[in-house]
Amino acid sequence: MGRAPCCEKTGLKRGPWTQEEDELLVEYIKKNGHGSWRSLPKLAGLLRCGKSCRLRWTNYLRPDIKRGPFSPEEEKLVIQLHAILGNRWAAIAAQMPGRTDNEIKNLWNTHLRKRLLSIGIDPQTHEPTTISSPLVGPLKRPPASPSTRHMAQWESARLEAEARLSMESSILLAPTTPLLTNKKTNTDYFLRIWHSEVGNSFRNINIKGEKIACSSPASQASVSGMTIEMGPKPEPELSSSNPEPESKPDHKSIHLYAGFTHSSSSNEVEDSSDTALQLFFDFQGQNDMSFLEAHFN
DNA sequence: AATGCCTGCAACCGCCACAGG
DNA sequence: GCCTGTGGCGGTTGCAGGCAT
Numbered sequence: 418m419g420r421a422p423c424c425e426k427t428g429l430k431r432g433p434w435t436q437e438e439d440e441l442l443v444e445y446i447k448k449n450g451h452g453s454w455r456s457l458p459k460l461a462g463l464l465r466c467g468k469s470c471r472l473r474w475t476n477y478l479r480p481d482i483k484r485g486p487f488s489p490e491e492e493k494l495v496i497q498l499h500a501i502l503g504n505r506w507a508a509i510a511a512q513m514p515g516r517t518d519n520e521i522k523n524l525w526n527t528h529l530r531k532r533l534l535s536i537g538i539d540p541q542t543h544e545p546t547t548i549s550s551p552l553v554g555p556l557k558r559p560p561a562s563p564s565t566r567h568m569a570q571w572e573s574a575r576l577e578a579e580a581r582l583s584m585e586s587s588i589l590l591a592p593t594t595p596l597l598t599n600k601k602t603n604t605d606y607f608l609r610i611w612h613s614e615v616g617n618s619f620r621n622i623n624i625k626g627e628k629i630a631c632s633s634p635a636s637q638a639s640v641s642g643m644t645i646e647m648g649p650k651p652e653p654e655l656s657s658s659n660p661e662p663e664s665k666p667d668h669k670s671i672h673l674y675a676g677f678t679h680s681s682s683s684n685e686v687e688d689s690s691d692t693a694l695q696l697f698f699d700f701q702g703q704n705d706m707s708f709l710e711a712h713f714n
Numbered sequence: 715a716a717t718g719c720c721t722g723c724a725a726c727c728g729c730c731a732c733a734g735g
Numbered sequence: 736g737c738c739t740g741t742g743g744c745g746g747t748t749g750c751a752g753g754c755a756t
Contacts, residue, residue: 433724433750455741471742472725507744522745523723 430464434473438463442470443478476519483515487524495521496529500543 430438445461451474452460454467463470476482487495491513498509506518506525513521525540533540 431726453741467741468727468743469725475743476724504745518744519724526746527722 428464429458429466429469431469434477438465439473439478442474446474446478476517479517481515482517487516491516492524492529495524496533496543499525499529499540503541 441461441463445457449460451457451471454471457463457467457470458465461470465473494513495509498512502508504522506522510516510518510521530540533543537545539545
């Protein structure tokens with residue numbers, strides 16, 4: 418495909434897999450498990466690199482893969498999960514048994530992205546691409562960091578969910594209130610995602626010494642090597658002695674300044690809280706989370 | 715029928731995180 | 736703390752098949 422080989426694989430086969438190769442790979446893994454992918458090809462008698470074998474297995478040969486077109490419900494779920502997780506295809510795939518990250522990524526790039534664009538929604542931010550203002554006319558929303566937006570949306574949703582659940586519990590416990598049904602609420606599904614694999618990346622937070630408290634004024638945490646800072650946005654250092662006009666972008670730092678208060682005027686905060694969350698819930702007029710119920714049951 | 719264009723998707727690549735020495 | 740090996744992830748590519756001209 419016109420690129421340099423990823424590893425030393427002169428003599429190794431590339432390109433589409435043949436049925437014989439598939440059978441060899443499946444047979445070997447059925448008998449021995451995949452073990453070390455690096456050594457698998459040699460042991461299985463394949464002239465492929467381990468990476469290629471792993472990809473073929475995880476994206477195509479795994480027995481639990483559900484093949485065939487995505488249902489409208491699945492597409493909807495992908496859109497909603499993308500609104501929460503962004504381009505973290507593996508995390509999205511983890512919430513969709515039988516679907517691979519590659520499949521979901523392809524679906525997104527070939528169908529869903531275009532569909533959202535065609536209805537005027539930015540596929541990265543899940544917000545309308547233009548906002549018209551009576552005073553200044555149509556204006557383009559300034560681009561926000563997708564990671565920041567998605568993490569903030571996720572955290573906002575979790576907090577809201579827990580607050581609602583707490584309220585519902587108190588209502589339920591109150592002797593004078595009408596009985597609530599057992600019907601699962603939207604809140605439940607958010608919490609269930611929160612406590613699933615997806616939520617892990619947010620919950621497995623190591624803060625230097627202490628467990629994070631999202632409502633605390635200033636917290637710092639790291640998730641998968643990223644730094645998350647929460648709390649009031651610090652004043653920018655306007656040091657004239659610093660000749661560097663803009664600092665080098667740090668892809669591993671995410672700032673959620675004051676993201677969970679109600680009174681901040683920060684654009685980032687505004688982006689990441691109510692508006693985005695509402696759009697997320699209201700997408701295409703969908704206001705219930707029944708699709709999640711189907712997913713979890 | 716021939717050709718060119720478009721689309722879907724399997725496969726590849728580079729990068730990153732993590733574990734072990 | 737550094738180095739190396741390995742697995743995993745996301746972005747990208749290019750082939751194959753379908754469709755339009």
